[in-house]
Amino acid sequence: MDEDFWQARWRDNRIGFHEAEPNSLLSSHYARLKLEPGSRVFVPLCGKAVDLDWFVGNGHHVIGVEFNQRAVEEVFERNGLSPQVRMVGQHRHYSAAALDLFAGDFFGLTPDMIGSVDAVYDRAALIALPVSLRRRYVRHLFEITNFARQFLITLDYDQTQMDGPPFSVPADEIDVLYGGRYRTELLESREMTGPISKRCGGSENAWLIEPA
Numbered sequence: 013m014d015e016d017f018w019q020a021r022w023r024d025n026r027i028g029f030h031e032a033e034p035n036s037l038l039s040s041h042y043a044r045l046k047l048e049p050g051s052r053v054f055v056p057l058c059g060k061a062v063d064l065d066w067f068v069g070n071g072h073h074v075i076g077v078e079f080n081q082r083a084v085e086e087v088f089e090r091n092g093l094s095p096q097v098r099m100v101g102q103h104r105h106y107s108a109a110a111l112d113l114f115a116g117d118f119f120g121l122t123p124d125m126i127g128s129v130d131a132v133y134d135r136a137a138l139i140a141l142p143v144s145l146r147r148r149y150v151r152h153l154f155e156i157t158n159f160a161r162q163f164l165i166t167l168d169y170d171q172t173q174m175d176g177p178p179f180s181v182p183a184d185e186i187d188v189l190y191g192g193r194y195r196t197e198l199l200e201s202r203e204m205t206g207p208i209s210k211r212c213g214g215s216e217n218a219w220l221i222e223p224a
């Protein structure tokens with residue numbers, strides 16, 4: 013799952029992961045993040061998720077990163093914003109109002125680039141990555157967000173039934189990835205829905221991950 017893989021998905025409009033409405037697990041459990049107005053929320057591998065707009069609409073500052081430049085530009089366009097654009101190293105940084113989005117590689121982001129982070133929202137980011145990359149992803153996320161608390165949405169299904177992405181990341185892997193430094197709490201588990209549920213059964217799980 014390198015950059016070419018994802019750019020091809022965007023180019024061919026194979027973006028079944030994109031949701032037309034804000035994620036309902038987020039809106040149901042958002043209060044558990046205990047965010048003050050003006051809190052800074054980091055959204056890794058953000059795509060053009062409408063959840064970005066949702067956080068801004070709820071009074072937060074959103075920082076995101078996404079390989080696909082066109083997806084980033086669409087977020088500003090649909091919000092009627094004309095962003096300032098400048099290059100920061102290898103990344104194209106788009107900034108307007110309460111939105112700062114970086115077009116480029118998540119693994120190239122530094123803490124200075126994204127600034128302070130109060131919370132992380134991870135939907136279809138951890139589970140977009142193969143197992144060989146997940147530990148590195150989680151460590152980099154810890155590092156650039158200074159161990160901020162996280163709202164994480166995962167899938168749990170029989171990986172032998174289907175290839176990812178999205179990948180199955182069961183509870184025992186969550187423990188291994190986040191345990192020790194974090195306390196993990198399963199907020200809700202519900203049956204998988206959407207296109208993937210037609211291919212196999214499984215659950216969609218919302219986690220609150222807080223520093224221990």
Ligand SMILES: C[S@@+](CC[C@H](N)C(=O)[O-])C[C@H]1O[C@@H](n2cnc3c(N)ncnc32)[C@H](O)[C@@H]1O
Pocket residue numbers: 018019029030031056057058059060061077078079080116117118119135136137140177
């Ligand atoms: C499954 S999609 C989820 C997008 C978004 N979180 C959502 O809920 O719609 C994963 C996204 O991560 C992006 N991506 C994958 N690896 C990345 C990386 N290393 N850096 C930046 N973006 C990446 C892909 O281009 C893709 O848009």
